[in-house]
Amino acid sequence: SLEAVVWDPGTGRHVVRTFGREDAAIGPLLVHMGRALVTSATLQLGADVNLRCLSRTDVPASELYAPPALAGPRSFQALAEASGRVESTWFPFTECPWVRVWSAEPERPAGSLSLDKPYPYTFANWVAREDSDAAAAWLRETPSRTPAFLGLARALAQAGLDLTGTRDVWGPSRFTTLHVKPSTLRYHVSGHAILCRRADLQRVASEFHRAVEDLLEAARIRGAFPVNGPVDLRATGLDHAGPGQAEALLSPIRPRPDHPDWDCALWAEVLTLPGTPGAMRFFTDLEAWMLGNYTGDYASVRVEWAKGWAYSPAGPWTGPGMLEGHIPRGFTEGYGRGWREALEGLRALDPAGIFGSPFLDRLTKAR
Template sequence: MTHHWTRRSFLLSAAALTLVPADPAVAAQELPGFPDDVALYRSAYRNWVGEITAVGLWACAPTDGEQAVAAVNWAWRNGWRVRARGFSHGWSPLTITEGTSSDAPVLLVDTTAHLTDTSLDAVNAVRAGAGVSMESLLTFLEGHGLGLTAAPAPGDLTLGGALAIDAHGSAVPARGEERLPGQTYGSLSNRVLSVTAVVWDEGSGAYVLRTFERDEADAAALLTHLGRALVTEVVLRVGANSNLRCVSRTDIPAAELFAAPGGDGRTLASHLDEAGRVEAIWFAFTEFPWFKVWSVEPTKPLTSRRVTAPYNYPFSDNVPTLVADLAGRMVADAAWYLAPVLGNAQADAAALGLVTTLSADIWGPSKNTLLYIKPTTLRINANGYAVLTSRAQVQRVVSEFTDFYRERVAAYAALGRFPVNGSMEIRVTGLDHPAEAELDGAQAPLLSALRPDAEHPEWDTAVWLDVLTLPGTPYAEKFLRELERFLLDRYDGTDALTRVEWSKGWAYTEDAVWDDDEVLGTVVPASLGDGAWEQASGILDRLDPHRVFGNAFLDRLFG
C-alpha cells in the first residue's frame, strides 16, 4: 500500500469537507436527466484516517426516501453506482475504494442533510432516519427517558452507517443482572424492528422504496449489509434509560489484568462479572492500561462526578501537544523508533488527564459516559476482530491474545522495528440473539459478526480485539497479518471462532490490507456459518440485481 502522508495532512481534523454547488449547465451536461428537485453538488470524500480519499465526486442530498429513489433510478439507467455517505467514520473500503477518480461514475448520497428525523414509534421503539447521528439519536432518546445498553464511543456516526457494519459498544450482563425490556447486549443491528430501503421491484422494472419487517426473511440481509443497500429509515427497539457510572483506572498492570485464568487478581473477567461493561486501552510499550468499568447505578455514588454532557475526556478528544508533536514527527520524519516514547506519552496523558479533569469517576445518563470520542482525537489506523466464545472463557482468550501480542511487539523491537505505536483495545459484548428484539419471528442479522453460531450455543460472548497504529507505519501490515493469522488459527471454530470487524482492518497480506484472497474468499464467508454468507449474498443480489449499490471492493468480496 502506498502512503502519501505529511505532518500537516496527518494532523488535519475532521472539519467539514468543502461542498461545491453544481453549475446547472455543467450538471445537465455531465448528468443528463438527473432529477431536477434533487440538489447536486461536487464533494470530497475522506475516510476517518484519510487513507481513502476522493476529490470532486458528484453528490446529492435527497430530502426524503422518494428523492433517494429518483436518484438511484437515474444512476441505474445511466450506468452509475450509488454510495451512501454519512460522516465517513470508518477505515475499510466499504464506501469508496482507494484511487476513485473525480470522473468516476459514482454518486454519493448524503444522508446527513435531511434523512435525520426521529420520533417515538411505539412503546420502547423509535423511528429514525438513516442519516441521524448517534449523538443526536441518543440525545432524543434521553429526552424521552429511553436509552441503549451500550453504544459505539464516537457520536459522529450515522445510524445507517452504524447498522451497515453491526456497530457495537461493550456490555454483557453483570453477575445477577437481568436484561431489561427493550435492551440487547448485542450490536445495534439487533435492535432493528423494520428497515426501509431502496430496492429493485421486478413488477415495475425500477427501484422503489420498501419497508421490511424484522420477521421477513429478506430483512436478515439488510440488518448488516456492508454498503450493499441504501437504507433510508429504521425502527429500533429501545428501552428505559439507565444512569451509568464509569470508573477509569490506570493502576492495574497488564500482566494482572490480562493474566491467565485461574488466579485471584484484578482480571478483566473479574470486573466483567462485577459490572458487565469494560474496556481496556493498552498503549504500546507501557504496562498500565487505561481500564474503564461502567456499572448501572440508579443514584449518584458519593465519589462520582455528575456529568450532564458526553465527551468527558478532553485530554483524549483534543490531542495533547506532546502527543501531536511526536506523532507528527514520526510520520513526517519517519522517526518510527519513537514508538515507545509516544506510547508512554499517551499513557501519561491519560493518567494525568483523568486526575486533572476529575473524570476518573463520572456518573450520569448513559449517553454521557458512553460517548467519548470526538473528531478531534488522534487519527489512527485500526484492525478489528471479534472472537466468539463462552463467557467462562473470556479471560483465556484475552490472556492468549495479549501474550502473543506482547511477544511479537518485543520480537520486532529487538530488530529495531516498531509496527505498533498506538494502543491495543479490548471490549466484550453479547451476541445478536433475535429474541432480544422482542418481536415474534425476528430474523438474526446474517452478516453480523455477532450472529450466534447454531453449532455452538455455548458461545454467548464476543471479545473484540483492535490494534491501532499510525498510518504509514513500516511493517504494520506484516505485523497485523501475524496477529490475524494467530486469531484465525487459534480460534478456528473448534473452541472459539474469529470473525472480522467490518469497519476496520482485516485480510492482511505482507504489505496491504483487505487484500488476502483466502480471507476474502474463504475465511470470511465460512466464519458466519450455516450458509449465512450465501443466503445474504443471494438476497442482496435480488434486491439490487444491477449492483448499483457497490464498488470494486464489494464486488471482489461478494464475488
C-alpha cells in the same frame, strides 16, 4: 424497521421499500457491508439507564491479562463478571492499562461526577488533523521514539483523568459510554470479534495480549516499531434477535446455533498511525495467529466490518485467504447457507449490482 432502495420487478425500477424486523428479507440489510442503500431506520429502544464508569490505571497488564490459572480479582474476566461491562486500553511498552468498568447505578454514587453530555474525556479529543499527521511523520522519521511516545500518551491519559475529575463518572448510558470523537489522534484500526464462552474470556484476552507482546518484541529486535497506538479489548454479549424477529445475517456477533455455549464476544482492536513502517506485516502476522489460535470448539474469529481486516503486506482488505476463505466460512459454519443466504438476499434486492464495487464484488462472489 428500515427503508431501503431496492429493485422492484413489477415496475422495473428501483423503489424505496419498508422492511419490518419480522420480515425475513431484512436479514441481509441489517448489516450489509455497503452492498445496499438504507435511507432510514426506526429503532425500538428501552428506557435509558444510569451507568457509573470507573477508570482504573493501577492494574498491571500482567495481572489484567494473566493466564486463567493465575487470574485474580483484578483480571479482565473477573472485572467483566463483576459488572458485565469492561474495556481496557493498553499502551504497548507501558505497565498499567487504562481500564473502564461500567456498572448500573440508578442513583449517583457519592463522589461520582454527574454528566450532562457525552465525551467526558476531553483530554483525548482535542487533536487537530495537522497535529495527528505531524505525530505520524515524527514517528516514521525515527521509529525508535515509539516507546517514549506511548509512555507519554499513557501519562497524559492518567493526568487527564485526574485533572478533569473523570476517573469516576455517572449519568445516562448515552453520556457514560460515548467517549471517542473524530478529533482524537487519527489511527488506522484493526478490528476483530472473537466469539467464545464466557468462562474462556480470560484465556482469550490473555492469549491475545501475549501474542501482541510477542510480535512487538520480535519487531523491536528487528529494529521495527509497527504499533504506536493503544490496544483495546472490550467484552460484550452477542447479537440476539427478539422473538419473531429476523436475524442480522452478517453481524460479526451473530450467535452460532451449533455453539450455544459461545455466549460472549471479545472485540480486539490494535491502533497505529497511518504509514507506520512495518504495520501491515504486524497486522498480517497477528491476524494469521488469531485464525490459527481461536479455532474448533474453543472460539472463532469474525471481522469488525468498519475496521481493518484481511491483511497482507499490501494493506488491509487485500488478504485472499480471508476474503475468499475465512470470512465466507465464518458466516456459513453452523448455519448451512448463512453466507450464501445473505448474498442471495442482497442480490435479489439489487440484481444489477448498482450498490456494488470491485472490492465488494470480490468479497461477495458466489461460493
